[in-house]
Amino acid sequence: MKNNIIPAIRLTLVCLVFFCGIYTMAVWAVAQLAPGQGKGFTITENGKTYHINVGQSFTSDSYFWSRPSAVDYDAAGSGGSNFGPTNPDHLAEVEARIDTFLVHNPGISASQIPSDLVTASGSGLDPHISVQAAKVQINRIAAERNISELSLEELIDKNTEKPLLGLFGTERINVLKLNLDLESLK
Template sequence: MKTNIFPAIKLTVLTLILFSGVYTAVIWGVAQLAPNGGKGEVLTVNGRKYYTNIGQTFTEDKYFYSRPSAVGYNAAGSGGSNKGPSNPDYLAAVQARIDTFRVHNPEIERKDIPVELVTASGSGLDPDISPKAALVQVKRIASIRKISEQTLRQLVAENTQGPLLGMLGPEKVNVLKLNIALDGLK
């Protein structure tokens, strides 16, 4: 019995030290090399702080809409809806989002609505949309703000980030940064 118990206890203590202490310290150290010490990018606008790596809700027609959130943009508890693509409740929620989008953007055909504008991400906190999802909203915002569509297309292009290292992932637009830039237009 001693031949099995003592090695098991030693292995348990070693893994506790390794994964609770050493691994945690290494990950924390790597995070310190990231912008803002691993806390994400923080923007301060009119005295208010915003985290650009967490999705924000924008529901006014004068702004670009964010991707829907299954958790109400609550960063304390991120997560998806856990409903499959054939679940009737999920399909009803997506249809309601499509209907709402079409009410605010009547000139956009159902088939032209980018999927990320009507489906929530896995975390429910996705801060980015595709350039296509931003561009499909240009007509509505131009009409409300009395800004030319070309100016808004240029703003979207200026706020589009390419893939990581030029090849990893899709092009994306951070909705918070885009809307802050939109408010900065004169």
């Protein structure tokens, strides 16, 4: 038994030193070489700093709305609702989001609402919406800001991110960047 315990204790101590010290310092050193020195991707607009890779809450009628968040956009802990697609609580929540969207966007039918505007992402922090989700909001924002729909479509086109290497993923729009550009239209 002594032959097994001593090597196990040694291995535990080696792993503690390596993973708590050496590995942590190596990850920290690599992060210092990255843009933002490991603090994430940020942009500063009008003296305020925003994290562009974390979802933000936009609920005003004069802005493009974000994807709902199961964690209330709290970057300290990401997570989904863990409800299945047939869970009654989940269905009621989605139905309430659809109803809210329809109230704020007259002239839109429930079938025109993209799923990413009424369902939370797996992390609850997705900063992107689909191009369709942005376009379905154009009428509301144009009326609220007294801006032409054409200029909003151009703004959406300008902020559309293409798939990686033209192959991986879908076209998407970072809602924070889109809304900051929307503010600059004033």
